[in-house]
Amino acid sequence: MKPPFLSCLLLLAAALPTRAQYLSFHGGEYLDTTTTRNPACAKTPTLPYFAVDGKYPRSSATLVREATAFLERGGHKFSGNGYVTFRFVIDCAGFRQPMTQVLQTDANYILTHFRPELVSELYAFLKTLKDWRTATRNGYAVSYFTYLTFKITDGKVVAVIP
Amino acid sequence: MAKSWLLFLSLLALARLGQCQRPAMPAVPAGDCGSKAYQDTLVARYLDRGAHRISYLSPQWGQYCDSLIAACPNIAYAYQQKAMPLIKCGDYAQAFPLIDKAVTLDASRYLAYRGFLKCIFSKDYTGAITDFQRVAKLKPNGREMDHTYAFFEGACELELGHYKLAEKAFAADMAVQRGPDDQGPVHFNSLWYAGVAAARLKQYAQAQAYLQQCLKAYPQHPEANYYLALTYQAQGQPALARQHLEAAQRALIGGYRLNEDNIFYAYYPEQITEYEVTQAMKEVGR
Numbered sequence: 103m104k105p106p107f108l109s110c111l112l113l114l115a116a117a118l119p120t121r122a123q124y125l126s127f128h129g130g131e132y133l134d135t136t137t138t139r140n141p142a143c144a145k146t147p148t149l150p151y152f153a154v155d156g157k158y159p160r161s162s163a164t165l166v167r168e169a170t171a172f173l174e175r176g177g178h179k180f181s182g183n184g185y186v187t188f189r190f191v192i193d194c195a196g197f198r199q200p201m202t203q204v205l206q207t208d209a210n211y212i213l214t215h216f217r218p219e220l221v222s223e224l225y226a227f228l229k230t231l232k233d234w235r236t237a238t239r240n241g242y243a244v245s246y247f248t249y250l251t252f253k254i255t256d257g258k259v260v261a262v263i264p
Numbered sequence: 265m266a267k268s269w270l271l272f273l274s275l276l277a278l279a280r281l282g283q284c285q286r287p288a289m290p291a292v293p294a295g296d297c298g299s300k301a302y303q304d305t306l307v308a309r310y311l312d313r314g315a316h317r318i319s320y321l322s323p324q325w326g327q328y329c330d331s332l333i334a335a336c337p338n339i340a341y342a343y344q345q346k347a348m349p350l351i352k353c354g355d356y357a358q359a360f361p362l363i364d365k366a367v368t369l370d371a372s373r374y375l376a377y378r379g380f381l382k383c384i385f386s387k388d389y390t391g392a393i394t395d396f397q398r399v400a401k402l403k404p405n406g407r408e409m410d411h412t413y414a415f416f417e418g419a420c421e422l423e424l425g426h427y428k429l430a431e432k433a434f435a436a437d438m439a440v441q442r443g444p445d446d447q448g449p450v451h452f453n454s455l456w457y458a459g460v461a462a463a464r465l466k467q468y469a470q471a472q473a474y475l476q477q478c479l480k481a482y483p484q485h486p487e488a489n490y491y492l493a494l495t496y497q498a499q500g501q502p503a504l505a506r507q508h509l510e511a512a513q514r515a516l517i518g519g520y521r522l523n524e525d526n527i528f529y530a531y532y533p534e535q536i537t538e539y540e541v542t543q544a545m546k547e548v549g550r
Contacts, residue, residue, distance in 0.1 A: 150321060150352075153528075155528065159537045160537055161531060161534075161540050162387070162535075164539060164543075185356055185386070187354045189354060205354065211357055211361070213357045253386070260387075263531075264385075264530035
């Protein structure tokens, strides 16, 4: 058992905003390479989101409003134009798995890097999304891989895809 | 779960297609890449009897496309086919240069397709409008994904907040569909978007007319019911607003959608979910 002050310290550290740290893995950049095992999903297949209507159940406009409010609470001013995309898996119970790839391009789809603080904030926002659909195929629960892209114009989120 | 990650990583391997070996296939005698007949032979070999027999999420899909490109680098279709799974998985850096190449090789076929991708997938509305206006000069009255170019221009203008331009584009879209005798049927999604544009311009009577026409063609249209409800709410008619919000909710729960082929991959502009309907119901209830 951890001493109480250590637990508090760990909780505090987890809550503090941090710069995005990119982990190189399988030729891509990842924010998290943790793989988890939900025993209930161990034998379920993983399908693409579009095979199971796995888009996050909010309109782009709603997600833009929520992401904008989240970024404003962070108090940072950002700049830049382009796309920040997170790719990950939702398990058969509807939980987003931690392993997350990040892709970044400018508005002309050329690879770039935004300020790590912006990527970090968007990733933190992604973590607040808890209403991922549980997907089924032929009556059985399945996992699915999906993505969420933030279109950025002048440092602001103007669209969320898909 | 471990298997699921293998699948996921195989998807990510799409990003490294260029490093893969070609699928083993009998050698094709070198021919004239400028010959349409020769190009068709290669497309049949590498795509029809190759890539199209496997999942486009398999790394082999890209290898077949690469084989075709290696044999003849001037076949626009090969680039489009290689790009298609990439864009559906959010890999714009890999996908768009391939689409650009397809456009360079065959603008008349792929310019509108790129405009469509920008409008629906990457939400680059300004870029999409530019593409559709360019292709309209090459192919006046052409269509993409069952719609006129003006339809997509209208959707993009709507998202950019240019409501008068959206209104004009949807009027042009509907005029093309009605035809010279003004009698042709208009697609319900054209009527829906025209209704949304009119509502944004606070032309509520016009908006309601369009949205009711849309619902006449497709009574369960969730978005038409939702936006019609918003116009009634704006006009202080909460009972009618609630009636149409309930209809939208029933439709969404019942599985009714916009009826566009690509809604599985990305939300269309102004598309809503049950969440937005629920939020609007709370507003009406206040």
